[in-house]
Amino acid sequence: MHEQKVNELLLDCSDAHCFADDIAIKDRLGNCKTWIKADTTFEGLKQILFEPEDRVRVQSTKPDEKNIYQVIDSVTLDEEGFWHGTILLNPNLNTIVGGRSTGKSSLLKAIAAKHGNKEVDKDDFIRQHLDGITIRWQDGNDQLGREIEYFRQSYMHDIAFDSDKTNQIVENIIQSKDETGLLRKYYEHLTDLSKAISEGVFSVFQMQKEINSLKKSLSEKGKREGVNQQLSLLKAKVADLQKGAELTPEERLALDASIKQVQEKKKLIANAEQDLLIFEKILISTPFDASYEEKCQFGGMQFGLNQSETYRLFNELRIKTETEWNKIINQLKNNTIKAKEQLSSEIQTIINSEIYKKGVRIFEENKELKDLNTKIQEEEKTLAAIDTMQSKIDKILQQRNNSILQIINAHCSFKKSANQVSKQLSISYDGLDIHIDINFHKKDLQDFLETRLNQRGYERQGYLQELLNNYDDNNESNSNAFLKDLLTGDILLKNGYDAQNVAVEFLSRNWYSLNYGITYQADTFANMSEGKQAFVILKLLLDFSDKKCPILIDQPEDSLDNRAIYNELVTYIKRKKRERQIILVTHNSNVVVSADAENVIVANQNGTDTPNWGGFKFQYIHGALENTKSKDDTDLQILSSQGIREHICDILEGGREAFEKREQKYGFRR
Numbered sequence: 093m094h095e096q097k098v099n100e101l102l103l104d105c106s107d108a109h110c111f112a113d114d115i116a117i118k119d120r121l122g123n124c125k126t127w128i129k130a131d132t133t134f135e136g137l138k139q140i141l142f143e144p145e146d147r148v149r150v151q152s153t154k155p156d157e158k159n160i161y162q163v164i165d166s167v168t169l170d171e172e173g174f175w176h177g178t179i180l181l182n183p184n185l186n187t188i189v190g191g192r193s194t195g196k197s198s199l200l201k202a203i204a205a206k207h208g209n210k211e212v213d214k215d216d217f218i219r220q221h222l223d224g225i226t227i228r229w230q231d232g233n234d235q236l237g238r239e240i241e242y243f244r245q246s247y248m249h250d251i252a253f254d255s256d257k258t259n260q261i262v263e264n265i266i267q268s269k270d271e272t273g274l275l276r277k278y279y280e281h282l283t284d285l286s287k288a289i290s291e292g293v294f295s296v297f298q299m300q301k302e303i304n305s306l307k308k309s310l311s312e313k314g315k316r317e318g319v320n321q322q323l324s325l326l327k328a329k330v331a332d333l334q335k336g337a338e339l340t341p342e343e344r345l346a347l348d349a350s351i352k353q354v355q356e357k358k359k360l361i362a363n364a365e366q367d368l369l370i371f372e373k374i375l376i377s378t379p380f381d382a383s384y385e386e387k388c389q390f391g392g393m394q395f396g397l398n399q400s401e402t403y404r405l406f407n408e409l410r411i412k413t414e415t416e417w418n419k420i421i422n423q424l425k426n427n428t429i430k431a432k433e434q435l436s437s438e439i440q441t442i443i444n445s446e447i448y449k450k451g452v453r454i455f456e457e458n459k460e461l462k463d464l465n466t467k468i469q470e471e472e473k474t475l476a477a478i479d480t481m482q483s484k485i486d487k488i489l490q491q492r493n494n495s496i497l498q499i500i501n502a503h504c505s506f507k508k509s510a511n512q513v514s515k516q517l518s519i520s521y522d523g524l525d526i527h528i529d530i531n532f533h534k535k536d537l538q539d540f541l542e543t544r545l546n547q548r549g550y551e552r553q554g555y556l557q558e559l560l561n562n563y564d565d566n567n568e569s570n571s572n573a574f575l576k577d578l579l580t581g582d583i584l585l586k587n588g589y590d591a592q593n594v595a596v597e598f599l600s601r602n603w604y605s606l607n608y609g610i611t612y613q614a615d616t617f618a619n620m621s622e623g624k625q626a627f628v629i630l631k632l633l634l635d636f637s638d639k640k641c642p643i644l645i646d647q648p649e650d651s652l653d654n655r656a657i658y659n660e661l662v663t664y665i666k667r668k669k670r671e672r673q674i675i676l677v678t679h680n681s682n683v684v685v686s687a688d689a690e691n692v693i694v695a696n697q698n699g700t701d702t703p704n705w706g707g708f709k710f711q712y713i714h715g716a717l718e719n720t721k722s723k724d725d726t727d728l729q730i731l732s733s734q735g736i737r738e739h740i741c742d743i744l745e746g747g748r749e750a751f752e753k754r755e756q757k758y759g760f761r762r
Contacts, residue, residue, distance in 0.1 A: 127155050129690065136718045142755050143688045146666065156670045158183050160230040161238070162640045163673050167203060171224025175710040182691035183230070185669040186714075187684045188677045189743050190695030191702075195710035196677040197245060199695065200644050203227060203675070204242035211242045241639060245646040245677075248626035248633075255607075258617075258629070262526055262608035265636040269519055278513050282602055285502050285509075289600040292499040293575075297592040299492040300579045303485055310481045319475045326468045330461060339454065347451040350442050357435045357442075359476060364432040371425040379417055380410055499599060500572045506602040507567060513606060523613050524631055531607035532564045540601075544594050546584040555583075563603070571599060623652035627661060634668055643668075645676040649683055654746075662686045684740055685717065685750035692717060694731060694739045702730045 127149040130136030140147050149155040163183045169175040175195070188196045198218050202225050205212040212218065228234045251257045267275050313319075331344075339347065385391075385406065393399040442448055455462050507530070514528040538560055547553045563570045575598075577583045578591040585594060610617035612628050620628065630648055648665075649657050657680055665687045668674065678684060684692060693714045698704040704711040713731045721735035734742075741747040 125152055126150055129155075131716045131718050133718065135720055136716065139716075139718045146688055156184060158671075158673060159640060161233070162642065163230040164203070164227055164642055164675070165230040165232075166228045167199070168226040168228070169224060169710075169712075170226070171221055173707070173709065174221055174224060175712075176706065176708050177712060179693055179712050179714050180691070181673070181675065181714075183673050184690045185665065185687060186673070186675040186691040186693060187687075187689040188675070188693045188695055188712075189679070189684060189740065191697075191743060194695040194697045195712070196695045197646050198710065199693070199712065200242070200646055200675065200677050201244070204240055204644050207236055207238055207240045209240055209242045211244050211247070239639065239641040240644060241633075241637075241641060242644040243630070243633070243646065243648070246650065247646070248629040248648070249622060249650065251629050252617075252622070252625035258610075259606070259608050261629070261632055262610065263606070265632060266517055266519060266526065266528075266608070268638070269636065270517065274513060274516055278509055281509055282506065285505055286600040286602075289499055289502050290596050292495055292502070293592065293596045293599060296492055296495045296499065296575075296579065297595070299488050299495070303488050303492065306481050306485050306488070310478060310485070313474055313478055313481070316475065316478050316482070319471055319478060323468060323471045323475065326464055326471065330464050330468065339451065343447055343450070346447045350445060350448045350451070354439050354442050354448075355472060357439050361432055361435050361439075364428050364435070367428055368425060368432075371421050371428070374421050375418060375425075378410075378414055380414070496572065496575060499575065500568055503571050503599045504568050507604050510602075510604050510606060519636075521635055522631070524628065524635065525611040527609045527611075529607045529609050531605045533603050533605065534560070534564070537563065537603050540598065544585055544589045546586050548584075552584065567603075575599065623650065623656060626650060627652060627656070627664075631664065634672075640672055642673040642675060645674065647677055647679065649678060649680045654680075654682065658682045658686055679744065681740060681744035681747040681750035684744065685747070685754050688754075689717060691715070692719075692736050692740065694736065694743070696731050703728055704731070705729050 128137070128140060129147045130139050164181050166178055166180050168178045179199075188199060190196045201212045201216060201218045202222060205216070205219055206222050206225055206227055226234055227236075229238065251261060263275070270276070381387075385403070390399060390402050390406070393402060455465055510530045514530055517528050519526040541556050541560060545552065545556050547556060559570055559574060574583075575595055578595045581591065583591070585591060610628060610632075612620070612624070612631075615624070617625060617628065627648075630645075634643065649661055652661060662682055665674065665676075665683065669687075669690075676683070683689075691714055693712050695710065695712050696702055696704060698707055698709055698711070711731060713736075715736040717737060717740075719736035720738065723734040723738060725733070727733040731739075737751070741751070744750075
């Protein structure tokens with residue numbers, strides 16, 4: 093043995109039983125297996141020469157083995173007059189060939205529809221024939237409802253021509269590969285933004301209504317300057333009248349000071365009473381957000397006692413905080429009550445003073461002076477009301493402006509968030525690159541504005557165009573100005589549109605979207621031929637999918653030239669069939685021969701020149717590429733009259749050349 097220099101690995105995979113008595117070699121015999129994929133015929137054995145890498149394996153386990161519950165073993169057809177027979181399927185590549193209208197696509201659709209695939213149209217005639225089909229899986233079960241991916245004819249083209257569908261597929265891929273959940277968080281953020289903006293806009297318009305109401309009331313009371321001027325005139329008259337009164341100049345000054353003190357203290361008491369009302373409201377409410385636990389998803393905690401402990405500790409904190417807060421408010425309330433009582437006491441002291449009593453007596457005795465004093469008090473009340481209203485307007489205006497700032501920041505976050513996602517997400521696989529661009533929907537914005545804004549006149553048309561043209565460059569300042577114009581009513585809307593609703597629609601809507609750019613072999617998707625686009629869609633559908641179920645494809649070669657089919661599609665199918673069972677309809681010989689289909693199904697429709705056994709409308713035979721038999725003209729059944737190889741050469745254009753090209757690949761000839 094050693095003198096003959098026999099390769100021990102070759103012996104290890106041999107079925108020889110009579111080599112030398114060398115125990116070491118003998119013990120190694122039969123330790124591994126040689127797997128050959130071919131018909132058990134001499135013709136089948138010869139096929140090894142043409143596809144040695146794919147048809148021979150030296151390993152202990154079965155090559156390309158798939159889950160038995162995800163491989164269709166056979167399809168049995170049994171409907172009188174329509175079809176009959178059993179088609180055995182291979183776990184790898186099965187191709188269905190035949191002339192026009194021979195039942196190729198019907199068989200494929202029937203398999204998909206039988207298991208409830210929704211890509212088969214509900215009105216398709218094949219649905220009337222599903223009772224006559226049984227699909228048995230490799231696990232021996234014919235259970236319905238198992239997952240099957242079915243790509244109907246032109247399915248990839250339809251997706252390629254529809255940018256929304258293409259984007260949806262790419263987005264699904266990115267979401268499935270995005271382990272950080274960035275895209276999911278992005279869309280959740282968009283939802284939160286829209287909700288917050290809608291609530292914010294409603295609040296801002298309510299504040300604006302209150303501001304407008306206060307301004308109207310303020311205008312009815314007159315201007316502060318006019319009231320002050322009137323007060324000065326009235327006080328001057330009082331001073332003139334007091335000159336002749338029994339008060340000395342010193343007493344008049346003291347009386348004026350006392351009256352002023354009483355007025356100021358009464359104003360302070362009114363402020364204290366207003367604060368006490370607020371304190372009462374605070375005491376009957378809680379400083380905690382009622383939806384805090386739900387927003388933070390306390391109930392979603394799973395680890396250990398986290399959920400119960402979080403609820404318990406949070407409730408303890410809530411009770412402790414509310415108790416402490418109530419103490420603080422009660423202390424402030426008590427301090428305010430004491431201060432109010434002190435002010436009342438101080439007022440009473442002033443009223444009880446001799447100078448104040450003397451002044452009151454003089455005023456009561458002097459009717460004109462009394463009337464003037466009453467008018468002064470009324471004007472001072474008006475002035476106080478004006479100051480109170482103006483203070484309230486200023487306070488609400490500040491709140492409104494802060495809310496507007498938050499709304500605009502949230503609105504601008506639509507674009508900012510999209511930019512962040514586009515910078516952080518990209519995927520590359522097998523020459524296919526996916527990246528994200530930002531798409532500004534200017535046409536949608538234009539339609540929105542033109543539908544809602546009154547455009548009568550050049551000025552209004554110019555306003556619309558300026559907003560439309562400048563929005564993308566600076567959406568912060570433009571959206572801010574647009575909101576304020578809606579608030580103040582400076583924009584004239586078309587009938588039926590309300591300023592608040594327009595503001596909510598405009599600001600809560602995202603005028604940007606993620607646009608997924610695809611590059612394959614340095615060629616951008618938009619610049620690809622139709623066929624190449626369809627092929628890229630096929631790669632997207634399959635390469636980035638974690639599914640292992642059977643794939644049914646109807647004519648994947650559509651619009652691809654022969655070079656692209658041979659160089660790309662065939663290579664791709666040969667690789668993909670190792671991972672999943674493929675059943676496809678094709679008119680291209682390279683897809684069948686060069687992809688080395690393990691099983692070829694030939695379809696035929698009954699006709700005068702192409703009769704079927706038993707007169708069935710559709711009939712099928714199946715076999716391997718190496719199944720060969722010269723045409724028997726005496727056999728009237730078209731399918732049984734010749735071998736699979738001969739059917740391929742007759743049916744598929746270039747079939748003979750495809751076989752020759754394949755067989756010449758390694759320098760072998762038939």
